[in-house]
Amino acid sequence: MNSFFKKSPLSLFLSLFISKVGDSAYEVIFILLVLELTDNYFFTGLVYFFRFIPFLFFGPIGGWLADNFSLKKNMILSEFVRLLASLFVFITYITGTAHIIVLIFAAICTTIGRSIFQPSFQAAIPRMFSINELTKANSIAQIIEETASVIGPLVCSVLLFLANKSAVLIFDFFTYFISIILLFNLMNLNSSKNKPFNFIKIYRETASYLKYISTENNNLFITLVGSSFAILFTGAILRFLIPAFVLSVGGEESFVSYIFSLIAVGTIVGGLLYSKIILNVTSLKLMVFWLLYGVILFVMPLIAGLYLKLLLVLAFVLGFIGAFVDISLVSAIQLYSRHEDFGNSFGTFSTLANSAEAVSGFIAGLFALVGLVSSFLAMSALIISTGMIGVIKIKKNKDITPLNTTVDDDH
Numbered sequence: 001m002n003s004f005f006k007k008s009p010l011s012l013f014l015s016l017f018i019s020k021v022g023d024s025a026y027e028v029i030f031i032l033l034v035l036e037l038t039d040n041y042f043f044t045g046l047v048y049f050f051r052f053i054p055f056l057f058f059g060p061i062g063g064w065l066a067d068n069f070s071l072k073k074n075m076i077l078s079e080f081v082r083l084l085a086s087l088f089v090f091i092t093y094i095t096g097t098a099h100i101i102v103l104i105f106a107a108i109c110t111t112i113g114r115s116i117f118q119p120s121f122q123a124a125i126p127r128m129f130s131i132n133e134l135t136k137a138n139s140i141a142q143i144i145e146e147t148a149s150v151i152g153p154l155v156c157s158v159l160l161f162l163a164n165k166s167a168v169l170i171f172d173f174f175t176y177f178i179s180i181i182l183l184f185n186l187m188n189l190n191s192s193k194n195k196p197f198n199f200i201k202i203y204r205e206t207a208s209y210l211k212y213i214s215t216e217n218n219n220l221f222i223t224l225v226g227s228s229f230a231i232l233f234t235g236a237i238l239r240f241l242i243p244a245f246v247l248s249v250g251g252e253e254s255f256v257s258y259i260f261s262l263i264a265v266g267t268i269v270g271g272l273l274y275s276k277i278i279l280n281v282t283s284l285k286l287m288v289f290w291l292l293y294g295v296i297l298f299v300m301p302l303i304a305g306l307y308l309k310l311l312l313v314l315a316f317v318l319g320f321i322g323a324f325v326d327i328s329l330v331s332a333i334q335l336y337s338r339h340e341d342f343g344n345s346f347g348t349f350s351t352l353a354n355s356a357e358a359v360s361g362f363i364a365g366l367f368a369l370v371g372l373v374s375s376f377l378a379m380s381a382l383i384i385s386t387g388m389i390g391v392i393k394i395k396k397n398k399d400i401t402p403l404n405t406t407v408d409d410d411h
Contacts, residue, residue, distance in 0.1 A: 008128055008185065008186045008187045009128050009129070009137075011182045011183065011185040011186055012121070012124060012125075012128065012182075012183075012186060013140065013141065013144055014182050015075070015079075015179045015182040015183050016121065016141060016144050016145065016148075017144045017147070017148050018148075018175050018178050018179050018182070019079060019082075019117075019175060019176060019179040020144065020145050020148035020149065020152065021148045021151050021152045021155065021175055022086075022152065022171065022172040022174075022175025022176060022179075023148075023152065023172075023175075024148055024149045024150075024151070024152020024153055024156075024260070024264075025152040025153065025155050025156040025159075025168055025171060025172055025175075026086065026110075026152075026168075026169075026172045027152070027153075027239070027260070028152075028153050028156045028168075028243070028256060028257050028260055029156055029160075029165055029168040029169065029172075030103070030107070031044075031239060031240060031243045031244075031256075032165065032243065032253055032256070033089070033093070033098070033103060033165060034047050034100075034103055035243070035244060035247065036165075037098060037099065037100055037103065038100055042365040042366065042369055043100060043365065044240055044244065044365060045236065045240060045362050045363070045364045045365020045366065046362060046365055047100065047103055047104055047107060048107075048235075048236060048239060048240055048360065048362070048364070048365075049358055049359065049362035049365075050104045050107060050108060051104075051107035051108065051110070051111055051358075053108075053111075053358045054108050054111040054112050054115065055111055055114075055115055055354035055355075055357065055358065056351070056354060056355060056358065058111070058112050058115035058116065061115065061116075062074075062115040062116045062117075062118065062119040062120070065116060065119070065120065066119035066120045066122075066123040069190075070188065070189060070190045071120040071121075071123055071124045071127070071189035071190075072124075072183060072186045072187070072188060072189050074116055074117070074120035075116075075117055075120050075121060075124075075183050075186075076180055076183050076184070077116060078113040078114070078116040078117035078120070079113065079117070079176045079179045079180045079183065080176075080180060081109055081110075081112055081113040081116070082109070082110050082113035082114075082176050083173060083176035083177060083180065084109065085105075085106040085107075085109035085110045085113070086106075086110075086169060086172045086173045086176060087173050088102070088105070088106055088109075089102065089103065089106045089169055090166060090169035090170055090173060093165065093166055093169060094166050121141075123189075124186075124189055125137050125141065127189050128187075143268075143271075146264060146267055146268045146271065147268065149260075149264035149267070150261050150264040150265055150268065153257040153258070153260040153261040153264070154257065154261050155168075155171065156168050156257045157254040157257035157258060157261070159171060160253050160254050160257065161254055209345075209348050210224075210225075210348060217336060217337075218393075218394075218397050219282075219283040219332075219336050219394060219397075220283070220332075220333070220336035220337060220345065222283055222287070222390050222393055222394060223283045223286060223329070223332045223333060223336060224333070224345070224348060224349050224352060225352065226286075226287055226290070226386055226387075226389070226390040227286070227290065227329055227349070227353070228349070228352035228353050228355075228356045229356070229386045230290045230293075230294070230383050230386045230387065231353050231356045231357060231360070232356035232357075232359060232360050232363070233294075233360065233363075233379040233380075233382045233383045233386070234293070234297075234360070234383060235356065235357045235360035236360040236363060236364030236379065237297055237364070237376065237379055237380065238263075240364050240365075241364055241372065241375060241376050241379070242256070242259060242300070243256045244372055245301060245304070245372050245373070245376055246259065246304075246308075246311070248372055249304055249305075249308060250308070251308055255308075258312060258315075259311060259312065259315045260315075262312055262315040262316045262319065263315045263316070263318055263319035263322070264319060265316060265319060266315065266316040266317060266318060266319020266320040266321075266322070266323070267319040267320070267322055267323045267326075268319075268323075269316075269319075269320055269323075270319065270320040270321065270322065270323025270324055271323045271326075271327065274323060274324060274327050278324070278327075278328070281327075281328050281331040281332055281335060282332065282335075283332050283336065283390075283394055284391060284394045284395070285328055286325070286328040286329055286332050286390075287386075287387050287390030287391045287394065288387065288391060289321060289324045289325045289328055289387075290325060290383065290386060290387035290390065291383075291384055291387025291388055291391065292321050292387075293318070293321045293322060293325055293383060293387075294380050294381070294382075294383030294384035294385075294386070294387055295380075295384060296314060296317055296318045296321060297318065297376075297379075297380040297383060298377060298380035298381060298384065299314065300314050300318075300376070300380075301372075301373050301376045301377060302377075333345050333349060363379075364379065
C-alpha cells in the first residue's frame with residue numbers, strides 16, 4: 001500500500017482527478033456553447049462529428065507514442081494541448097469572436113489531447129506498481145474518474161449559477177495547468193522501444209481480426225460489433241440530445257449539469273454493486289443490459305413531458321445500468337478473447353467505438369432536423385433493437401464458454 005503514497009503514483013492520480021474534473025465540466029459547457037452559437041441541431045451534430053473524427057487517426061498514434069516515447073512527456077503534451085484549446089475558446093468567447101469554426105477546432109485539439117493521454121496513463125500504471133498491486137491501482141483510477149465525473153458537472157452548475165460560461169472555461173484552463181505541474185513530479189518513464197509507426201498496417205490487422213472472430217468466435221464478434229452499434233446511437237444522445245432536449249422544454253443550463261452529475265453518481269453506485277449482483281459475465285447479459293439502457297433512454301423524453309424533474313431519477317437509473325454495460329463490456333472482451341489476442345480485441349473495439357462516436361453526432365443532427373423528441377425516441381429505439389438482435393443471435397448460436405473463465409448457462 002505504501003506504493004500508492006509515493007511521489008509519482010500520488011502525482012499521477014491527482015493529475016487524473018483534477019484533469020477529469022475539468023474534462024467533465026467542459027463536456028457540459030461545450031454543448032451549451034455549441035447550442036448558443038449555432039441554434040441549429042444539425043450543425044450541433046456536425047460539431048460532434050468533427051470532434052470525434054480525430055480518434056480514428058490519433059487513437060493508434062496515442063498507443064504508438066505510449067510504446068515508443070516518454071510517458072511523462074506524452075501526458076504533459078496532452079494536457080498542454082487541451083489547455084491551449086480551452087484558453088482559445090475562453091478568449092474568443094469573452095471577446096465576442098466565438099464561432100462554430102472555433103469550437104470545431106477546439107474540439108479537434110481536445111480529442112487529440114485525449115488520444116495521447118489515455119494510452120500513456122494506462123501504460124504508466126504497470127511501470128509504477130507491482131503485479132500484485134495492479135488490480136488495486138486500476139480500481140483506484142476508475143473510482144477517481146467516476147468521482148471526478150460527478151464533481152465536474154456540479155462545479156459547472158455552481159459556476160453557471162454564480163457567474164457565467166466564461167467562468168467554467170477559465171476553471172477548465174486551470175485544471176489542466178495544475179495537472180501539468182503535478183505531472184512534472186513524475187519519475188522519468190522512458191520507453192526502451194523505438195519501432196516505426198505504420199498506420200495502414202494497424203487497420204489491416206483490425207480488418208483481418210474482425211473477419212477471423214466473425215467465423216471463429218461469434219460471441220466476441222457480437223460483443224464488439226453489437227456494442228459499437230449501440231454506441232453509435234448512444235453517444236449523440238448523451239452528449240447532444242439530452243442537453244438540447246432539456247433546454248428546449250424550458251430546463252435551465254444548471255439542470256443539465258445536475259442530470260450529468262446524477263448519471264455519474266448512478267455509475268458509481270452501479271460499479272460498487274455490480275460484483276454483488278452479477279456473478280458471471282456473458283455476451284448475452286451484455287446485450288440485455290444494452291437493451292435495458294435503450295429502454296431507459298426511450299422513456300426519458302416521455303416522462304419529461306409529464307414532470308421534468310423526474311429526469312433526475314431516470315438519470316441516476318441510466319448511470320446505474322450504464323455501469324453494468326461498461327463493466328460487462330470490458331469483462332466480456334477479456335473473457336471471450338484468447339490471452340494473446342487481448343490487444344487485438346481491445347484495439348479493434350477502440351477503433352469501432354470511436355468510429356461510431358464520430359458518426360453518432362452527425363446522425364443525431366440529421367434526425368434532429370425532424371424534431372428533437374422524434375430524434376431522441378428513434379435513436380433510443382435503435383439501441384433497443386441492437387440489444388434485441390444481439391440477444392436473438394446469441395440464443396440462436398450455441399453459447400461459447402468464455403475462454404478465460406467458467407460461466408453458468410444463461411438460458
